[in-house]
Amino acid sequence: MTTLTIFFCGTGSNKFDDKHKNFWDGEIVSTLAAHHSGREFAEWIVVDGPGSGNLQADDLFTKTSEYGLSGTLFGKGWDENVQHALNIIKGKCDWQRKQLTEAEYNRLKAAGIPIEDVKEEGSWFWRQYNYGDRSITQQKLQEQIIKTFRKDGIIPTRVNLLGWSRGGISCHMLANAMSRDAALKHIPVNIFAIDPVPGIGNFQENRVKLESNVKEYIAFYARDERSKGFSCVIPQTATGTRTSIYPMAGRHATLAGNATALGGEPTNSGDLNALIEPGRIVRHLAETCLKRWGVPLSKTLNLTDTELRRLTGAIVSDEARYKKMHSQSYTYFTELDKGERYVSLGSKGVPFSAVKGTIYRPATGLTTSLLDISGYQHLR
Secondary structure: OEEEEEEEEEOOOOOOOOHHHOOOOHHHEEEEEEEEHOOEEEOEEEEEOOOOOOOOOOHOOOOOOOOOOHHHHOOHHHHHHHHHHHHHHHHOOOOOOEOOOOOHHHHHOOOOOOOOOOOEEEEOOOOEEEOOEEEOOHHHHHHHHHHHHHOOOOOOOEEEEEOOHHHHHHHHHHHHHHOOOOOOOOOOEEEEEEEOOOOOOOOOOHHEEEEEOEEEEEEEOOOOEHHHOOOOEEEOOOOOOOOEEEEEEOOOHHOOOEEEOOOOOOOOOOHHHHHOHHHHHHHHHHHHHHHHHHOOOOOOOOHHHHHHHHHHHHHHHHHHHHHHHOOOOOOOOOOOOEEEEEEEEEOOEEHHHHHHOOOOOOHHHHOOOOHHHHHHHOOO
């Protein structure tokens, strides 16, 4: 039996953001992925977010393009990310990077490996270089890791998904793609989403609705975000899906571990860890759920109820500082709905506090008091 966990980074974020300068103790998705103590590719993968620079392009199990700014603005590239994740689940690539890069060629040459000399093609003005083919592709190496280290067959017995921002929406997209795949639709899926935001024009059904293969859905939403175009999604879940949603103080990045006073780039060294409490709480609860779902993690926070109360108490004491975030925007414009953040309940726009009801645990939904840590008992 193999539990596979897939970590989806947010827009512009990547696998190496556990050391990003804007996050005092690491961006949450890349940090949790780095703390997975299992075998990469066989038991876990981390997928860079749209607009993150295509650092993983040569390693993906499906071919992608360089989308640049369109990845940041419109999420271009996340369909390929989902297909890559599907292929990883099945342990079979549909594309391989067969040609060597210049860096790989130079490294092999320097090591004295007998490979063909670089070939020059075209005129001097349109000169191109062919560095030859890889003898073994990255994809084939990773396929072999999957074949060797997945227990009792290549197809995993459980899939956990965790993502922030468009990475959270990517979790929705992948779960729905699995539900439509005859080889994968039987696999139980668990999702932990952190302020899932699709961006303008990206509220299609596969991003705002989940099927019955999702057994548990947990999400935290940034109460103090007001950026226009940052409407978060509370998905429509299937009957029988255990659904828990929670508000958290701070902006979109605050929940992912950005602890600056205004939820953006730090203004000075002291600003880097000005408001650490929301990120600590979300990370602790994400770790709690992942461990319950069979994920081996190292360096976990293991907060006690007393420590949780101290953190939530500090948030309440800093309420005035969180209210200052309401005038900030990642897109230069802000928007309100009855003085609150505008959110998408399925595909319907509603005010933040309208999202509650008996389909959720706790039933208070996004009106749950931050001081009520008993609301987290469903996550343990």
